[in-house]
Amino acid sequence: MKYPLYRKTGHSTLVTDAFGGYCHRPRIDAGEFYDMENLTADDFPVLSSRKPRGICASPTAASGIAAKKTLCYTDGRYVVIGNNEPIDMELTPGDKQLVSMGAYLLIFPDRKYINTEKLLDRGSIDSHFSTLDAYAGVLYPTTFSLCDAEGHDITPTYPASDTEPSGTVSDGDTWVDKSGSKSVLKRYSGSAGAWITCPGVCVRISAFCLGDEFRPGDGIRIRITEYRDQTGRYKRPGEESYFDCPQLSDFNGTFTVKARQPDWILVNGIVDETVSVENVIDFDRKMPAFDFVTESGNRLWCCRYGEDNEGNTVNEIYASKLGDFKNWNVFSGLSTDSYAASCGTDGEWTGAVTYLGTPIFFKEDRLHRVSGTEPSVFRVTAEECAGVKKGSAGSIAAVCGTLFYLSPGGVCAYDGSSPVLLPDVFGNLSLRDGVGGACRAKYLLSAADREGNGHFFVYDTEKRYWMREDGLRAAAFASDGDETWVLDRADGKIKTLSGAGTPEAEEVSWMARTGLIGLHTADRKYLTALSVTLSLSPGAEAAVYVRYDSEGDWIPAASASGTGKTAVTMNLPVRPRRCGHFELMLTGRGAVRLFSVTKRLEEGREAGV
Secondary structure (H helix, E strand, O other): OOOOEOOOOOEEEEEEOOOOEEOOOOOOOOOEEOEEEOEEOOOOOOEEEOOOOEEEEOOOOEEEEEEOOOEEEEEOOEEEEOOOOOEEOOOOOOOOEEEEEOOEEEEEOOOEEEEOOOOOOEEEOOEEEEOEEOOOOEEOOEEEEEEOOOOOEOOOOEEEEOOOOOOOOOOOOEEEEOOOOOOEEEEEEOOOOEEEEOOOOEEEEEOOOHHHHOOOOOEEEEEEOOOOOOOOEEEOOOOOOEEEOHHHHHHOEEEEOOEEEOOEEEEEOOOOOOEEEOOOEEEEEOOOOOOEEEEEOOEEEEEEEEEOOOOOEEEEEEEOEOOEOOOOOOOOOOOOOOEEEEOOOOOOOOEEEEEOOEEEEEEOOEEEEEEOOOHHHOEEEEEEOOOOOOOOHHHOEEEOOEEEEEEOOEEEEEOOOOOEEOOOOOOOOOOEEEEEEEEOOEEEEEEEOOOOOEEEEEEEOOOOEEEEEEOOOEEEEEEEOOEEEEEEOOOOOEEEOOOOOEEOOOOOEEEEEOOOEEOOOOOOEEEEEEEEEEEEOOOOEEEEEEEEOOOOOOEEEEEEEOOOOOOEEEEEEEOOOOOOEEEEEEEEEOOEEEEEEEEEEEEOOOOEO
């Protein structure tokens, strides 16, 4: 008789001691986690819990933050600069974008500014003056008179006409020549025996307190309204009758202020004679309607797809006057002029940023890069690529010389050549409404999935791993040196990622969930034991749960607590039952460091004869 012969089974051990971070996909590598919370790769290859955040400010209605040597933020209608008292800027409710330009902090969409070094230097980017005082119900007369570039009055010697004055004329006599398409002032030169066109002729526009609203160099838009009919007739102060003055229609347009006094401004132009009118006249220095704004090369840049301030449909990029964020309508042929360019690509703008010293404007399917140093040589180049996802303009952030942003296809990295999609670790989350930031060598991304659940991810650009911290929904990030602030949309508090300030929580709760772990292999190997090696700080806790065949409840498998005054390292054994596959979930609170996960495999063989 022959008895069954049992052969010795083979054993093997697999150790995972380098953890690769977050990967929310059906199949993941060893060391990756399908889901996690509040873990970091700072101690790579060891996986550890993140530091608690700190609370540095608890505003009543925070809506935007920025870093300018110190933390700056908006709180309701107020602006707070560092440790200074809140400054009433009469801001409107809603999210704000704070843009730094030199010493100034610009606040959008309110179009307000404040000098962070001289706090009394603050106000509105736009300026408006009307000859109709709606509050007092007064219509102020407006006078247009001829003068030179210094503001000295010019009274023509002869009436304006289409022909030269007849009879005897003297050296220095003046006359407005109306024979051309535009009237010009001419002065008689006795030595030349001819009428010479006078350069630098201007028009002084005088109205009560008009000059208080503007300054030399301002580009303004003038609108003369309340015409009696389509011929453009005007009414003199105190008179019921109207008169024709075709030249005044020339002052409906854009002009540069040459000089000013409290009750007048000087602009280029000409009138046949001094004339006062009683019409509603509006004077505006206004920033264009815009979608997104950025600062580059000491200019403010913005883009617009839709209606402009005049109600015209546009698809344009604008730049302010050099060093002057208040002026957008100065076109004098100088290198300091404002700039405007139409774009031929269709679609809404989705974001703007300054990168490698140039402004870049995004649409979902392309980017537009502006090159050049002055308006005469500015060029806009469009590149078809993965652009910024609509609603995620805030996701753009530069980290260690690389630009990151959320695109329709995932997170992109751009180094100036062409954007490249990072490996997809988000699976079916389909992120939207991204807000990005930078913290040393890390890219921060706060976004929502299609169900509206919040996710706060951290991408370590050196280790190239993603980590998910929690459901933080950030309204904005701001960084200065080693400190990064975040405005938490949930509670309105401003927090530090370093933990500076009042601790947000004494201990951080954490979680890590593995992918599917199969018990059988092609050569009939199965898992007989599994152990988790970790280190717990005093008072910290950890537990291991297991779930079999992707169904049912999570079953407790092991637990441990940190005791004493120093961190302790322990091994948590897990003995899974036979099944098709299983998953592990590690949870806990307090500081933890995960060193390894060890799997013991045994080879099953059939009995021999």
